[in-house]
Amino acid sequence: MKSKLKMKFLQQASAIKALSHPTRLLIVNMLSKRDICVCELTKAIGNDISTVSKHLSVLKNAGLVDINRKGNRIFYKLKCPCILEFMSCVAKILEISAKEKRRHI
Amino acid sequence: MKSKLKMKFLQQASAIKALSHPTRLLIVNMLSKRDICVCELTKAIGNDISTVSKHLSVLKNAGLVDINRKGNRIFYKLKCPCILEFMSCVAKILEISAKEKRRHI
């Protein structure tokens, strides 16, 4: 049996993994402003709609977004705004790391 | 040419990707307490040492850890403690997501 700690990291890693793709970050960023349907996201992203739909299902399976049907369109919605906090953590880490790099040149 | 925004998300995604594996989260967790050498990490993790070394190089390439040789051992060091903030963001997201799930059962 896996230890409780390992289980926790496994769970955390899958949530993080869902956010480890630039397209999905773009999606999260757009959804942080308002709920958006697949076709509009697709226009902004530029990939095939099936590709975008698959990215959305990754986010949905990770429990990061919810769906909301209106007529024949499906709007995606960010589940916790706290994902934005997460994103600013990432930005901060990158900033610090870049600063470090500059210092060592 | 890629837009500046897309570049930013690409960069952020690679940092996040480096943290999207349970073994690497375990490593980060251990390194948050003190600097540790590869062999000790290997003992705690249970994989082959070459596998652990590869995970460490992923973290190093992402700019998340630094190395520090002492005698014939190499100690790994967490570069920004802010990664822990990041981890508590993740924990918070999961907590909220789990709470949501319970409510909908």
Next chain:
DNA sequence: TGTCTATTTTGCCAAATAACCAAATACATG
């Protein structure tokens, strides 16, 4: 220098991921 220990690199394989296209599904409305 030769040997020991610690670590990294390389080669290989299986599994996972991401992209596209085509086909299937879901719903709205004529």
Next chain:
DNA sequence: CATGTATTTGGTTATTTGGCAAAATAGACA
């Protein structure tokens, strides 16, 4: 019910990832 629009699913292909084992490298020290 038939058609149109929005979305998802399945198949295919190319790339990446994660694991181990064996070989290579780096430094310590006799």
